[in-house]
Structures are given as structure tokens and as C-alpha cells.
Amino acid sequence: MANNDNRSNASKQMKGHGGQGPGHGMPLGRPSEKAKDFKGTTKRLIKYIGQYRLQMFLIIIVTISVTVLSVIAPNYSRFIINDLQEIITGTITQDVGVARILTYFYLIIGLYVLRFIMSLIMHLMGNKISIYLGRKMRNDLREKMEKLPIKYYDSRQTGNILSVFSNDVDVVTNSIQQSLINIISSFFSIVGILVMMFLISWKLTIIALLILPLFILATSQVAKRSQAKFIRQQKQLGSLNGHIEEVFSEVKIVKLFGKEEDSFNEFQKINSSLAIDMRDAQFLSGLIRPIMEFISNIGYVAVVIVGGILAGATNPLLVGDITIFIMYQKNFVNPILNIANVINQLQSTIAGAERIFEVLDEAEENQDFVLTNFDQSQFHGHVVFDNIEFSYNDDQELIKDLNLEVAPGKQIAIVGPTGAGKTTLVNLLMRFYEVKSGHIFIDDIKSTDYPRSILRKQFGMVLQDTWLFSGTIKENVAYGKPDATDEEIIEACKQAHVHHYIETLPKGYDTVLKEDADNISKGQKQLLTIARAILFNPNILILDEATSSVDTRTESYIQNAMNFMMEGKTSFVIAHRLSTIKKAHVILVMNHGKIVEQGNHKELLAKNGVYAELYNSQFLNQPI
Ligand SMILES: Nc1ncnc2c1ncn2[C@@H]1O[C@H](COP(=O)(O)OP(=O)(O)O)[C@@H](O)[C@H]1O
Numbered sequence: 001m002a003n004n005d006n007r008s009n010a011s012k013q014m015k016g017h018g019g020q021g022p023g024h025g026m027p028l029g030r031p032s033e034k035a036k037d038f039k040g041t042t043k044r045l046i047k048y049i050g051q052y053r054l055q056m057f058l059i060i061i062v063t064i065s066v067t068v069l070s071v072i073a074p075n076y077s078r079f080i081i082n083d084l085q086e087i088i089t090g091t092i093t094q095d096v097g098v099a100r101i102l103t104y105f106y107l108i109i110g111l112y113v114l115r116f117i118m119s120l121i122m123h124l125m126g127n128k129i130s131i132y133l134g135r136k137m138r139n140d141l142r143e144k145m146e147k148l149p150i151k152y153y154d155s156r157q158t159g160n161i162l163s164v165f166s167n168d169v170d171v172v173t174n175s176i177q178q179s180l181i182n183i184i185s186s187f188f189s190i191v192g193i194l195v196m197m198f199l200i201s202w203k204l205t206i207i208a209l210l211i212l213p214l215f216i217l218a219t220s221q222v223a224k225r226s227q228a229k230f231i232r233q234q235k236q237l238g239s240l241n242g243h244i245e246e247v248f249s250e251v252k253i254v255k256l257f258g259k260e261e262d263s264f265n266e267f268q269k270i271n272s273s274l275a276i277d278m279r280d281a282q283f284l285s286g287l288i289r290p291i292m293e294f295i296s297n298i299g300y301v302a303v304v305i306v307g308g309i310l311a312g313a314t315n316p317l318l319v320g321d322i323t324i325f326i327m328y329q330k331n332f333v334n335p336i337l338n339i340a341n342v343i344n345q346l347q348s349t350i351a352g353a354e355r356i357f358e359v360l361d362e363a364e365e366n367q368d369f370v371l372t373n374f375d376q377s378q379f380h381g382h383v384v385f386d387n388i389e390f391s392y393n394d395d396q397e398l399i400k401d402l403n404l405e406v407a408p409g410k411q412i413a414i415v416g417p418t419g420a421g422k423t424t425l426v427n428l429l430m431r432f433y434e435v436k437s438g439h440i441f442i443d444d445i446k447s448t449d450y451p452r453s454i455l456r457k458q459f460g461m462v463l464q465d466t467w468l469f470s471g472t473i474k475e476n477v478a479y480g481k482p483d484a485t486d487e488e489i490i491e492a493c494k495q496a497h498v499h500h501y502i503e504t505l506p507k508g509y510d511t512v513l514k515e516d517a518d519n520i521s522k523g524q525k526q527l528l529t530i531a532r533a534i535l536f537n538p539n540i541l542i543l544d545e546a547t548s549s550v551d552t553r554t555e556s557y558i559q560n561a562m563n564f565m566m567e568g569k570t571s572f573v574i575a576h577r578l579s580t581i582k583k584a585h586v587i588l589v590m591n592h593g594k595i596v597e598q599g600n601h602k603e604l605l606a607k608n609g610v611y612a613e614l615y616n617s618q619f620l621n622q623p624i
């Protein structure tokens with residue numbers, strides 16, 4: 001019962017519709033996640049379902065019918081039992097009795113057939129809505145991802161977005177129909193059963209209802225305590241996961257410092273308290289059902305005794321009346337529990353919907369305009385930063401009064417310590433982030449006057465983190481130019497000095513790279529991304545620490561490939577190792593968001609400033 005996830009929980013509740021008793025595996029007394037704005041989100045979800053609202057309304061009607069049918073059918077069994085009793089006692093003749101029994105029998109069969117058909121319709125329609133809803137949500141989320149600014153992705157973990165996409169959509173779509181059906185059928189079961197009980201005997205009904213307050217009080221008290229334990233259990237589980245994650249990611253550090261024992265002791269501590277909390281939570285939640293059953297049984301005894309007395313009274317109750325009354329009474333508590341459970345489940349459903357809507361509500365990259373008759377040939381790669389001011393957060397100033405002019409076809413190297421703002425400059429150039437004030441001009445046109453898609457097409461980027469997707473080498477290289485011929489692809493790979501390597505692979509250019517592409521080395525991956533950029537042939541190149549994570553030998557390969565690629569193109573090269581950028585036309589030394597020095601290698605060395613110091617320190621530390 002403890003490890004029910006939402007889905008199995010929901011499917012178990014499914015069996016409980018129609019007031020015929022909930023599944024006996026419900027996690028009683030388990031807390032659910034709370035939605036922040038339950039009412040608002042529910043309204044929005046109903047609105048979101050849109051065109052399917054009519055179907056939803058129909059489901060409600062059908063569900064009510066199914067419930068009513070379920071509730072009234074046993075009433076005819078009651079008449080059959082009563083008639084049998086009257087035949088036996090001789091109150092009615094056998095012929096009359098049998099005829100009546102047969103009529104009731106056909107009626108019951110008819111009712112159950114009808115109920116079967118109705119519940120089939122109910123489920124089919126429910127499934128349709130949830131499938132439609134899931135598809136719509138995934139589509140809308142996917143479309144939204146396209147429009148979100150880079151800022152959104154930079155400030156979030158991939159796992160979170162992924163979880164909204166899969167878990168939340170799943171939870172919402174799976175439970176929406178079930179919750180709806182459940183809550184309606186439970187409510188109408190309660191009302192219907194009460195009516196039927198009153199029709200049989202109002203006296204017995206009052207006795208049966210007397211135990212209700214006791215019932216609710218006892219279960220809610222235990223459930224409250226059990227919830228607290230479940231919450232603790234959840235927290236312990238969280239720390240346990242955190243611990244394991246830590247051990248996994250820092251296994252070398254733990255071993256290096258000989259902390260295995262400490263680490264294991266800590267694990268045991270968390271594990272023991274988890275076990276205690278689990279035991280308590282299980283015990284308490286396991287207690288709920290026996291308590292319920294105990295109280296109900298007391299109720300039955302009371303009903304049977306009073307019923308027996310009434311059977312002998314002047315206006316006697318028949319056997320069928322008492323039998324079916326007890327049956328109704330037995331079924332009465334189930335829908336009550338069911339509602340409590342569905343409300344719980346609905347909370348997490350709405351919380352999931354809330355997270356989905358949160359993503360859909362995120363601020364988008366401002367609307368792009370469409371530029372028709374745009375002439376590619378007007379790009380030469382003349383880049384001007386004019387009085388740029390920018391910061392990621394309002395309370396922390398980063399770039400201020402930045403001015404820079406880059407002539408077409410020139411190589412600009414940007415150096416400086418980590419956090420100086422080098423990558424930020426690239427982010428602004430690509431309009432991944434918008435400048436706060438000032439303008440970036442590309443070929444004398446403000447970068448904001450280009451549609452983003454056209455602007456970004458002018459750039460080729462090679463970053464420290466290579467990005468290759470699962471697909472063949474050929475597909476990966478041709479990513480920026482899908483219509484490239486095989487010859488063009490091979491030519492690009494030759495220029496990137498990776499052709500020979502590809503040739504050595506058994507499947508050559510058709511070698512499939514795995515998702516994380518760990519079947520080839522880091523340096524080779526980098527050469528492939530360079531081949532991709534060469535094939536794409538952009539007007540401006542950006543190389544952001546492209547050689548930082550490869551060995552010096554591979555670096556010289558990559559360096560050659562990059563030099564070839566940069567020829568005659570405006571390029572921004574960000575590099576750690578200064579030896580690689582000596583030939584740049586202009587070297588910018590950045591620190592704290594500012595350009596502190598500017599000039600070519602010789603000039604900067606002569607200046608004997610920050611650059612000279614940096615260069616000399618690296619040069620002295622060079623192993624060669
Ligand atoms: N997406 C971001 N959101 C907020 N702050 C950021 C973001 N990216 C970088 N920064 C901060 O901006 C500063 C400059 O970063 P960056 O341009 O990446 O430096 P560099 O590339 O020179 O190492 C750093 O202090 C960094 O922490």
C-alpha cells in the first residue's frame with residue numbers, strides 16, 4: 001500500500017465507481033500534494049478542455065445514470081426475497097408469487113444490461129477526453145518551448161521541464177476522467193442509497209446514520225496522524241536519494257579522502273529513521289480500515305437487532321427488506337471514503353495542471369516580425385557594439401559602457417578570467433538575451449531590426465560542450481544544411497581534419513552516434529561540430545572555448561581546422577590558452593564585464609599590462 005504511485009492509485013479507484021465499493025488497495029491516510037490555487041486552476045482546466053466540454057457534460061449525465069441504475073437494481077432483489085418469503089408463509093399463492101418474481105427477474109437483468117452499456121459509454125468517452133487532453137497539453141508545451149527565451153532554460157534544470165512534460169501531463173490526463181467519474185458516482189451513490197434506505201425503513205436508516213459521526217471522527221483522526229508520518233517518510237526518502245546521488249557523483253572524492261565509513265554511517269542513520277517512519281505510517285494507515293469495519297459492524301448489529309424487533313411488529317419488515325437494507329448500509333460508507341480519496345487525488349491532479357499552466361504562462365521571447373525580401377548578400381560581418389549595458393539580474397550590474405567595432409573578416413579574440421563576461425558578449429550578439437541599453441549593429445543595421453531567425457542564421461557556433469544528437473555522422477554534420485550533398489559533407493569533414501578518422505569507422509559516415517555520443521572521443525566530437533560549422537558556412541563565427549577540454553595534440557588539429565574555417569570571416573574566439581589566439585587581429589582583455597585592454601598580441605605585450613602578465617604566466621607554466 002505504501003508504494004502506490006498516482007497511476008495505480010487512480011486505477012484502483014476506478015474499480016470503485018458506481019458506489020459498489022472502492023478497491024481495497026487505496027492508500028488511506030496518505031497526504032497529497034496541495035495545489036496553490038485549486039479553484040482557479042480547476043476553472044482553467046475546464047476551460048482548457050474547450051471543445052470537449054460538451055462530452056464532459058455527457059459523461060456526467062451518463063455517470064449519474066449508471067449510479068442510479070446501480071443503486072436501484074438491488075431494490076428488486078429485495079422484492080424477490082420478500083415474495084419468496086410470502087409464498088413460503090402462504091401470504092400469496094405460488095402462481096402469483098412466481099409471476100411476480102419472474103417480472104422482477106427480467107427487470108433486474110434489463111437494468112444490469114442497461115448499466116453495462118452506459119458504463120461502457122462512460123469509459124469510452126472518458127478515455128477520449130483524457131487522450132485528447134494529453135495530446136493537446138504535450139503539443140502546447142512543445143510549442144511553448146520554442147517560444148521561451150534562453151533565459152528560461154538557463155535558469156532551470158532540464159529535469160524539471162522533463163517532469164512537467166511526462167509526469168504532470170500523465171497524472172492530469174489519467175486522473176481527470178477517473179476523478180470526475182468517481183466523484184459524481186460517489187456523490188449520487190450516497191444520495192441514492194440514502195433514499196433507498198429511507199424507502200425501506202426510516203427507523204433503521206436513523207440508526208444506521210447514528211454511527212456516521214463516530215465513523216468520520218475516528219477515521220479522520222487516524223488519517224491525520226498517518227499523514228504526518230507519510231510526510232516525514234517522504235522527507236527521509238528525499239535525503240536518502242540525495243545521499244546516494246552524492247555518493248555516485250563524488251565517489252572518487254569520498255574514496256580519496258577515505259570517507260567511506262563516515263559516508264556509510266550517515267547512510268545508515270537516514271535509512272534507520274526512514275524505516276521507523278515507514279513502519280509508523282504503515283501501521284497507522286493500516287489501522288484505518290479495521291477501525292472503519294469495526295464501527296460499521298457495530299452499526300450492522302444495531303440494525304439487525306432493531307430490524308428483528310420491527311419484523312415482529314404490527315407493520316412488519318420482511319426478510320428481503322432487512323437483507324437489502326444491510327447491503328445498502330454496507331455500501332454506504334464506501335462512497336464516503338471514495339470522495340475523501342478522490343479529493344486527495346484531485347489535489348495532486350490540479351497541482352500537476354498548475355505546473356503545466358505555469359510553463360504555458362511563462363513570458364515568451366518577444367514576438368518576431370517577418371522580414372520579406374531579405375538579401376543574404378548584404379551581410380559582410382561588420383559588427384559594432386555601441387554603448388552596451390546589460391545584466392542578468394537587475395541587482396547585479398555586469399556589462400556597462402561597452403564599445404567595440406569589428407571590421408568584416410577580422411578575428412577578434414576575447415580573453416579574461418572566468419566570469420569576466422565573455423560568453424555574455426556572445427549571448428548578446430546572438431540575441432539569446434536582449435541588451436538593456438545601447439545597440440549592436442550588424443552591417444549597420446541594429447540587430448533588433450533583424451528577425452531573430454535571420455540574425456542567428458548568420459552565425460556559426462562551436463562551443464566547449466559539443467552538441468551531437470543521436471543519428472548518423474552524416475546527419476549530424478549536415479544539421480545546419482540539410483540539403484547538403486555527400487560530396488559537400490565529405491569536403492567539410494576533410495577541411496575539419498576528421499575525414500580520415502570517419503573512414504576508419506566500419507560504417508563510415510553512416511556510423512550512428514549515440515545520444516550522448518560516447519562512442520567517439522571529445523576531440524573528434526569537436527572536429528565534427530567544426531565540420532558542421534564549415535558546411536553551414538556562416539558569415540560570423542563564434543568559438544567559445546572550443547578547445548578547452550581536449551588535449552594539446554587534438555587542440556592543434558582543431559586549431560588548424562578552425563584557422564581554415566575562420567579565413568575571411570568575422571570571428572569571435574574565446575580561448576583559455578593564449579597561445580591559440582596570438583594571431584588574432586584584435587585581442588580584447590575582459591574583466592568584470594569591461595574591456596580592460598585592447599590591441600594585437602605584440603601591442604599588448606609591449607604594454608606590459610594585464611595581458612602580458614597573463615601570457616607570461618601561462619607561457620612559463622607551459623609544459624613544452
Ligand atoms: N544565465 C545567466 N544568468 C545569470 N547570471 C549569469 C548567467 N550566465 C552567466 N552569468 C553570470 O554572469 C557573469 C559573466 O558570465 P560569463 O559571461 O559566462 O563569463 P565568462 O564566459 O567570461 O566565463 C558571471 O558572474 C556569471 O555568473
Ligand SMILES: [Mg+2]
Nearest residue numbers: 422423424544
Ligand atoms: Mg564562458
